[in-house]
Amino acid sequence: xxxxxxxxxxxxxxxxxRLDRNMSQEKLAEQCEISASFLGHIERGTRKMSLETLxxxxxxxxxxxxxxxxxxxxxxxxxxxxxxxxxxxxxxKEQYKKLENAIKALITSAELL
Numbered sequence: 001x002x003x004x005x006x007x008x009x010x011x012x013x014x015x016x017x018r019l020d021r022n023m024s025q026e027k028l029a030e031q032c033e034i035s036a037s038f039l040g041h042i043e044r045g046t047r048k049m050s051l052e053t054l055x056x057x058x059x060x061x062x063x064x065x066x067x068x069x070x071x072x073x074x075x076x077x078x079x080x081x082x083x084x085x086x087x088x089x090x091x092x093k094e095q096y097k098k099l100e101n102a103i104k105a106l107i108t109s110a111e112l113l
Contacts, residue, residue, distance in 0.1 A: 004086060005069065008045030013068050015043040017061040032056045051102055055109075065106075 018028050029039040034053060041047035042057075049057075058065045069083070084103075088096055 006045075007048060009071070010068055011043040011045040013071060014057055014061070017063050017068070018043075021061065023061075028057075028060060031060050055106060 018025070025039050025043070026036045029036040032039070032053060033056065034049075038047065038049075042049050042053075054065060054068065058068055061068075084099075087099055091099065
């Protein structure tokens, strides 16, 4: 299934955010609980990360998930709704419900910060 996500661009934004914070790959990987090698793959766009890893990276880098995924900073709600709309068209009802539950959990965890 094609997601329409540009993993090289996502990795590039992660690398830029990391460098903007003067953080090494090793330090970010350690804080994110992944290997430096895997983070290198993520930054090059050669491996896909889990939703949990994306959330950890976003929190540690203090940047929005929308920015990391689609470089949307002006209207982040639009980016999320666009992704959900595309997902609804491509996923089964069960898969979409899992995605919906994951997003609700993200919102709840963000409210606790």
